Amino acid sequence: MNEVTAFWILAAIAVIGALFAIRKRNLVHGVFSLLVFFAGLAGLFLLLLAEFIAVVQILVYAGAVGILILFAIMLTDRVTGKDAFRVTSRGSFWGTIIAASVFLVLLLPTIQEIPQVDNPSNSEEIVKQSTVKALGKKLIHPYVITLEILALLLTAALIGAVTAAQGGHPAKKKISIE
Amino acid sequence: MNLLGAGILKGMAVTLKNFIGSYFDKERLNTLEYMWQNDKSLPKRAGDYPKEEGEQLRPTTTVTNYSRNFPMLLHDDGEPMDTIRCVACQICERECPPQCIYIEKSDDKKERPGGKPQFYPATFDIDVSVCMSCQICVEVCPFDAIVMNSQFELSTPDRFNGLLLKRGDLLKSNQYYHKIHPEEAADRDKRIADDKAAKEAKKKAAEAAKEAKKKAAEAKAKSEAEANSKEESKDPSEPPQTSTEHNKEENTE
Amino acid sequence: MNWELIKDILLATVPLLVIFPTMFALTTWVERKALARIQNRIGPNKVGVPMSRYGGKLSLFGLGQPAADGIKMLFKENIVPTGADRLFHLLAPILSLIPAMLVLCFLPLNFPWLTDEQNSVKAFMLDGAVIFFFAITGLNTLAVFMAGWASRNKYSLLGGMRAIAQMVSYEIPLVLSAVVVVMTVGSLNAGEIAKSQDGWNWFVFSPWGLAAFIIFFIASLAETNRSPFDLPEAESEIIAGYFTEYSGFKFALFFLGEYIAMFAISGLAVTLFLGAGDGPGAEAYPSLKVIWFLAKICVLIGIMIWLRGTLPRLRVDQLMSFAWKFLMPLSILNIFITGFAWHAENNNEEYGFTIKAIIWTASLLILYLTAKGLDKVNRANIKPRTYQYGE
Numbered sequence A: 001m002n003e004v005t006a007f008w009i010l011a012a013i014a015v016i017g018a019l020f021a022i023r024k025r026n027l028v029h030g031v032f033s034l035l036v037f038f039a040g041l042a043g044l045f046l047l048l049l050a051e052f053i054a055v056v057q058i059l060v061y062a063g064a065v066g067i068l069i070l071f072a073i074m075l076t077d078r079v080t081g082k083d084a085f086r087v088t089s090r091g092s093f094w095g096t097i098i099a100a101s102v103f104l105v106l107l108l109p110t111i112q113e114i115p116q117v118d119n120p121s122n123s124e125e126i127v128k129q130s131t132v133k134a135l136g137k138k139l140i141h142p143y144v145i146t147l148e149i150l151a152l153l154l155t156a157a158l159i160g161a162v163t164a165a166q167g168g169h170p171a172k173k174k175i176s177i178e
Numbered sequence B: 001m002n003l004l005g006a007g008i009l010k011g012m013a014v015t016l017k018n019f020i021g022s023y024f025d026k027e028r029l030n031t032l033e034y035m036w037q038n039d040k041s042l043p044k045r046a047g048d049y050p051k052e053e054g055e056q057l058r059p060t061t062t063v064t065n066y067s068r069n070f071p072m073l074l075h076d077d078g079e080p081m082d083t084i085r086c087v088a089c090q091i092c093e094r095e096c097p098p099q100c101i102y103i104e105k106s107d108d109k110k111e112r113p114g115g116k117p118q119f120y121p122a123t124f125d126i127d128v129s130v131c132m133s134c135q136i137c138v139e140v141c142p143f144d145a146i147v148m149n150s151q152f153e154l155s156t157p158d159r160f161n162g163l164l165l166k167r168g169d170l171l172k173s174n175q176y177y178h179k180i181h182p183e184e185a186a187d188r189d190k191r192i193a194d195d196k197a198a199k200e201a202k203k204k205a206a207e208a209a210k211e212a213k214k215k216a217a218e219a220k221a222k223s224e225a226e227a228n229s230k231e232e233s234k235d236p237s238e239p240p241q242t243s244t245e246h247n248k249e250e251n252t253e
Numbered sequence C: 001m002n003w004e005l006i007k008d009i010l011l012a013t014v015p016l017l018v019i020f021p022t023m024f025a026l027t028t029w030v031e032r033k034a035l036a037r038i039q040n041r042i043g044p045n046k047v048g049v050p051m052s053r054y055g056g057k058l059s060l061f062g063l064g065q066p067a068a069d070g071i072k073m074l075f076k077e078n079i080v081p082t083g084a085d086r087l088f089h090l091l092a093p094i095l096s097l098i099p100a101m102l103v104l105c106f107l108p109l110n111f112p113w114l115t116d117e118q119n120s121v122k123a124f125m126l127d128g129a130v131i132f133f134f135a136i137t138g139l140n141t142l143a144v145f146m147a148g149w150a151s152r153n154k155y156s157l158l159g160g161m162r163a164i165a166q167m168v169s170y171e172i173p174l175v176l177s178a179v180v181v182v183m184t185v186g187s188l189n190a191g192e193i194a195k196s197q198d199g200w201n202w203f204v205f206s207p208w209g210l211a212a213f214i215i216f217f218i219a220s221l222a223e224t225n226r227s228p229f230d231l232p233e234a235e236s237e238i239i240a241g242y243f244t245e246y247s248g249f250k251f252a253l254f255f256l257g258e259y260i261a262m263f264a265i266s267g268l269a270v271t272l273f274l275g276a277g278d279g280p281g282a283e284a285y286p287s288l289k290v291i292w293f294l295a296k297i298c299v300l301i302g303i304m305i306w307l308r309g310t311l312p313r314l315r316v317d318q319l320m321s322f323a324w325k326f327l328m329p330l331s332i333l334n335i336f337i338t339g340f341a342w343h344a345e346n347n348n349e350e351y352g353f354t355i356k357a358i359i360w361t362a363s364l365l366i367l368y369l370t371a372k373g374l375d376k377v378n379r380a381n382i383k384p385r386t387y388q389y390g391e
Helices: A003-023 A027-047 A051-075 A092-118 A121-130 A132-140 A144-166 B005-024 B089-096 B136-140 B173-180 B182-231 B240-252 C001-040 C067-076 C088-104 C117-123 C128-149 C152-183 C188-196 C206-224 C248-272 C289-311 C315-345 C351-382
Strands: B070-075 B101-105 B121-126 B148-149 B172-175
Touching: A003 A027, A027 A051, A027 C088, A027 C128, A051 A121, A051 A132, A051 C128, A051 C152, A092 C117, A121 B005, A121 B070, A132 A144, B005 C001, B005 C289, B070 B121, B089 B101, B089 B136, B089 B148, B172 B173, B172 B182, B173 B182, B173 C067, C001 C088, C001 C248, C001 C289, C067 C248, C088 C128, C088 C248, C128 C152, C128 C188, C128 C248, C152 C315, C188 C248, C206 C248, C206 C289, C206 C315, C206 C351, C315 C351
Parallel strands: B070 B172
Antiparallel strands: B070 B148, B101 B121
């Protein structure tokens, strides 16, 4: 058993999970298949020795995002998952084209990087750069502005969400808990 | 200024004191150790446990006067089936939340001491594996026929028939009830006696009232007859009462 | 096949699978005994080794109780509600056990039969072990939700929802208090964090470390659904919460998962704050380290049991406001204080003891006064609860 076998197993898990997530009628089943997909992806990252990315994949996607989706589902009345309705998108043609183009845009830089990875000396360098410590230093030194702007964006989103959830100006709307 | 978290530490000190104290101070222990008796084997059915004496199998197990476990049927002094209080009205069967009571009404009526002939339960079963000891049957019974027993030694090897208490298992004398729940039984007996006395008094009063009414009616009829005979001599065209009543109503409005 | 690697992995993982379930069995007995004694009862003292058919036996203070419980659980009927989602109902207990077990591998337990080399190549000595720990324990929430949802029972669902809300809220102070240690050591590797505390240099022995440890311990109680934060399984309110519909061995798996998670998170607390395997004699005899580590875990578990016997359960609103309005601001402040103190200590080494004393008193005062103030503000906001229908 080598890396290639592991890759194919993990890839199969991820693809099957993703397919189930799309095709399942039961919302909760769909979410859990999505989580399986995330876990498979985390495994793929681990296989690439990018352990920090793998951790973040589990922490943020399988942990936080999955629970958020579950929360959203619990707040709807489709909790039981018994409904026989089916989500069908009307503009599936354009949707496919947009998804494919996004995928290509993401894929192209990756393909360009392949010759560098094939070089053994280079791949070692890449692994060394992707340790937690190196990543942390990079985040603080060259990319600190980006990090801060992202943090600000997330905070703004959070405050926006709170405001939206409260429904209007909090001072005007009197909230009484009885 | 209170130290932050001092309440938690105080509580922890209390529990620690209890924890250590329970090893040294036997007085603290509020339970008694269960004594094993190897010479007695478990009865086959829950109903086969000692009944009338209120005797417990294990000498050390105690029940208080206020403990309750499963219902029992009361009978007064005399043969159990002759003096059973239950008249198979099936109120308890209908009210029982987990529906653990099964009653079959008898076809014939039976003479009761100091009362009319009544129906009696041909079958009265309580499935104690279902019963939740809520005491609702006791609350609803209009005849004080069902009360709670404190017998708890009911384990049997048979899960189905063994835990089904039959009429014979459930029947207990009023004396036994007095023995296990003295205060409650005294209260109940007093209430029954009071009710009975009140009923008697009411009956008497009703009879007296009937008598009085009869007399009054006779007297009234007499007087009315007299009045009629008088009024007939007067002018009978205008009834004055109705108009005054009408005015009164308008005023109040 | 790389037999050497497989041997190494087995040597590293099998002891974990032996030690912790054994500790679980003993802990259930200890917990029942201790709670009984706290309530002035005797507790389980009968189950032992029967010597003959007609009585006469070795009761050993009821030490046979865990075995009896296990046998009972094994042979109990497995009941699945008619309306339940059968697959998820089966998967949930397994999913609750796996993260708890997996996370044990990240603890820096240096077994004496492992050479240093094996320890360093040990399958799970990852660079980001601490963050991996949090990521994987977070998955426990999903199992709880899965159980609550799959049972198709209102109480189970309520328990699942409570569990999610509680765990999401308490994850934040938990991680933020661990950040303090990670910042000071400069590594996410559990082994390195353990090594940096050798020689009584534990993190609890500093004001910020103490504050972080207390926050971490409280949050870990909530994370593992221990009393007084056992709202997801509150018997008096929602029967048994998410495992209302579980019986037999599935219930036992839940039980096991819960206790293993307790051990794991106590192990992390020991690693981060209590000096991991450090203790008297650990320098001279490195094999003592494992024993010290396990002993510290046991002490923390003992405190958890003690607290369970002492404190009543919190209300849902109290639980939430405690996490968001007390623990979270305090842990964020603690991070700032740690940063300042670390810089002040490292940049003014010539003043030595004086600067250290000043920093320590100042940070202790600031932390305590802030906690006190937060407490006061929160208490002012808590009004007696009014009920819509009850009187």
